[in-house]
Amino acid sequence: MDKKEWEHWQAVTASSTHKWMEDAVFRLNGRGDMYYIGGENGIYMRILKDGMLEMGTYEGALPHIGEVLFAVKAQKKCSDYNEAFQMACQVGGKKFLMDMFSADQLPQELIKPDDDQGHGPVMSL
Numbered sequence: 001m002d003k004k005e006w007e008h009w010q011a012v013t014a015s016s017t018h019k020w021m022e023d024a025v026f027r028l029n030g031r032g033d034m035y036y037i038g039g040e041n042g043i044y045m046r047i048l049k050d051g052m053l054e055m056g057t058y059e060g061a062l063p064h065i066g067e068v069l070f071a072v073k074a075q076k077k078c079s080d081y082n083e084a085f086q087m088a089c090q091v092g093g094k095k096f097l098m099d100m101f102s103a104d105q106l107p108q109e110l111i112k113p114d115d116d117q118g119h120g121p122v123m124s125l
Contacts, residue, residue, distance in 0.1 A: 009063035009064040010062075010063050012064060013061050013065070016036055016038065017038065017039035019037060019099045020035050020037045020092065021036055021037065021065075022034070023036065025066060030049075031048065033047045034046045035096070035100070036061075037099075039061070041057075042057070043057055044056060044057070044058050044065075045088045047084045047085055050080075051079055051080045051081055051083060052075060052077055053076045053087050053088055054072055054075050055072075055074045055075075055091065056070055056073040056074070
């Protein structure tokens with residue numbers, strides 16, 4: 001990770017201090033969805049593809065959520081992903097819904113040029 005990527009991830013982590021964020025990497029890896037709030041140390045909810053809803057705390061999200069230690073506090077097996085997502089929305093309440101559907105989240109990816117034209121791959125952690 002270079003300095004620019006480090007600074008970007010610090011900004012992403014800081015933006016979760018008072019706002020629910022989605023971990024796009026978790027979703028893009030095909031595992032389900034993960035949401036978190038609290039900055040470097042906070043709470044999270046995971047919704048796995050099989051309908052398992054997991055909630056707990058995390059510590060050490062520096063520079064990003066992929067570096068944390070998770071402590072599971074509760075799990076609920078739902079009938080499917082949709083039911084688990086509905087339950088997560090209920091648990092997260094109005095703030096979770098407002099944060100998830102606002103358009104002001106920092107992107108969790110950087111464009112890194114790798115050729116003379118400045119076109120490069122998207123880099124995600």
